[in-house]
Amino acid sequence: MTEVWSIDYLHILLRLSLAVLLGGVIGFEREQHNHPAGFRTHILVSLGSTLIMLISIYGFEPFLHEENVRFDPSRIAAQVVAGIGFLGAGTILRHGFTVTGLTTAASLWVVAAIGLGIGAGFYFGAVVTTFFVLVSLAVLAKFDQFIIRKRHLTQIRVCVVDQPGKLGEIAMKLGERKINVKSVSIHDEEKDENEVSYVTIDLTLRMQKPNSLPFVVDDIKQIKGVKEVQYGNSLES
CATH class of the missing domain: 3.30.70.260 (ACT domain)
Incomplete structure (x- = not known):
């Protein structure tokens, strides 16, 4: 366990590597179906959001002892949740007036959340979320095709x-x-x-x-x- 407001290089490497792995797994599924945001895009979103969360929690430790300094590690992370919408909107516009881009936009949004979770050390939640995302994208997609035929x-x-x-x-x-x-x-x-x-x-x-x-x-x-x-x-x- 890492102490509050401190983290060593090993834990930084662990969290960033896990972000690449989980983001890459979801991105690979999108890549297989030729969606505009694929393997590399999902890795970058997951990796970037993880680093931002690490900075939010551990990057401002030297300033905590200053007078009149109020610390809120969620403020920068909240900007990730809002900012990822621009990237998601780009994938929707790429598909014109179809709804296929909505799923890819949603996967990018979830990958950003997974990255934030990893950065905060919430490993179990990040892994479980990745599992359910893969179920939604791969398994439920076939169910959706069955409904279309019906x-x-x-x-x-x-x-x-x-x-x-x-x-x-x-x-x-x-x-x-x-x-x-x-x-x-x-x-x-x-x-x-x-x-x-x-x-x-x-x-x-x-x-x-x-x-x-x-x-x-x-x-x-x-x-x-x-x-x-x-x-x-x-x-x-």
């Missing part, structure tokens, strides 16, 4: 040439079959061997007749510039 929502992925108006053409084809688009996410792809740029468009659709999906896919394939359309098992692979 609601007759269908996800398709369209790889199309990067040209203005292509998303509108896809939406027009869907509108002709009275299919509602619940969410859209657009991701950049690299150029092919002919230096043609492509984008990947992920769409979540609410269909009145799920059996008509193959016909919808055929309609989209007729659009000029569409390279590939995936759905069902091919989308999960």
